Every structure is written in C-alpha cells, then in structure tokens.
Amino acid sequence: MTTATNLSELQQQIRYRYDDLSKRLQQVSRYVLDNTNSVAFDTVAIIAERAGVPPSTLIRFANAFNFSGFNEMKQLFRMNLVEETASYTDRARLFREMESEEIPETPFDILQEFARSNGLALQQLAARTKPEMLEQAVELLAQAETIYVVGLRRSFSVAAYLSYALSHLECRPVLLDGMGGMFREQVSRITERDILVSISFSPYAEETVMISEIAANAGAKQIVITDSQISPLAVLSDLCFVVKEAQVDAFRSQSATLCLVQSLMIALAYFQGNRKTD
Secondary structure: OOOOOOHHHHHHHHHHHHHHOOHHHHHHHHHHHHOHHHHHHOOHHHHHHHHOOOHHHHHHHHHHOOOOOHHHHHHHHHHHHHHOOOOHHHHHHHHHHHOOOOOOOOHHHHHHHHHHHHHHHHHHHHHHOOHHHHHHHHHHHHHOOOEEEEEOHHHHHHHHHHHHHHHOOOOOEEEOOOHHHOHHHHHOOOOOOOEEEEEOOOOOOHHHHHHHHHHHHHOOEEEEEEOOOOOOOHHHOOEEEEOOOOEEOOEEOOHHHHHHHHHHHHHHHHHHHHHHHO
C-alpha cells in the first residue's frame, strides 16, 4: 500500500481497510473520518481524548497507513482544509494559523522557495515518467479524430494552453469550458474515434469526473493528468500520468503539469512531421 498524498486518498484507504483493523484502530478511523476539522486543528492529546484512545494509538494508526507519525498524517487534513478555502487571502491566513514552523515572509523568499520546489518537482517528473507512456500518448493523440480537453478551476489554464497548442498542429481540439452550464452538450458528440484529455487534481472537479464518465460510455480513449493512481479519473483512463506538483505553504504550482503538456505537444509536432516525410 502506498502512502496517501491527499485526504480523499487516505479516506478511501481507511474505508477499504476498516474491517481488518483492530477495534482501537477502528475507533480512531471513525473519529478521523467524521471530524476532519478537529484532526487539522487540535493537538494529538485532544484528538486522543475525544476519540477515546491513548495517544500511542494515534501513532499506531498513522503507522498502519505508512506515516512516520500522526503529525505527518495531520498535514493531509490541514492541506485539505486550506484547499477548500476559496480566497487566497483567507487561505494564507489559515495556513499561518495552523503552522508553527518558519514560512517565507518576503516576496523574494516566496520566489526562492517556489523556484527551489519547482526544480525538485520537475526533476521528479522527468525521473518517474515512463518513456513508453509518452510515446503511447503521442500515438493516441495523433490517431484521434477530435481531441476533447477538460480542466477546471486551477487546471483550466493548463487545459486552455493544451487546446491552444493543439490548434496549431494537425488536430481538431475542443475545449470543454461549460459555458452556460453546457458541459453535457459540449461533450455529447464524443465517439470511440475521439480522445478526452482530462486534467484534475484533488479536490477533483465533479464536472470533470462526469465528463470522463460520459466519454467512457461512448468508448472514447482517455488520457488523464492527475495527482494519484486512485483519483476518480484514473480508473477510467487508458493512460494516467501522475504528477506531483511543487507546493509552498498552501499554494500548489502548475509547473510540472505544464512541462508535461508542452513536452507532449512538441513530441506530437515531431511525430506528425515525421509521418509526412515517410
């Protein structure tokens, strides 16, 4: 079992393993599933008291899910709470209230930290992306009659770039933006000759999942860019790229995702050029 990287992934693991846990760990499971704000804000001692278990049981619970300690697991609850806060100002304030360690103060500090974190994320992307997956993705895109693209909320900028880049190649892209609430209408003509490229990260947009399900029912191929192998989109995909973005305080970057998309577009351009000369 891999260590969860977001709260929804952890919650899914807890539900899946619940029946196999000891009674004490089941007790902790029920508390952490039903009291996410408490786990994010309260101390280990308070959480243990409210869950009716010794603090050591919380540590055993975290260890059972591959965390080094309960405080490491708490970070998933904290980041989920921050991500659900829409206002960037409120998000920064909330993060500062929850964090006791030193965080970047000046604009230059923030730039330095983002640059460092993005560098590491890009190195990880290059090291973990399988060459055969990139080649397969390029072939699928080249064979598609129409390429549908969806990415909402913070993923929209990447989806918009992907659609823009495809429009400069020998492709027929359709950007699903849901204008006027018409997601279903925009994707209604997708067929088995088409492909859907979905970009979504936790917390996953319900509309993106809905579009992916429609595409699956139509028999269309799917390329997914997401942050977990157990993302609700991953199970519907033909190819799933898992991207771990850089994160500074409560804010995640998009550098690695954009790098992956740009790489695919340039590779597709070379593929189409080589096909012409053959």
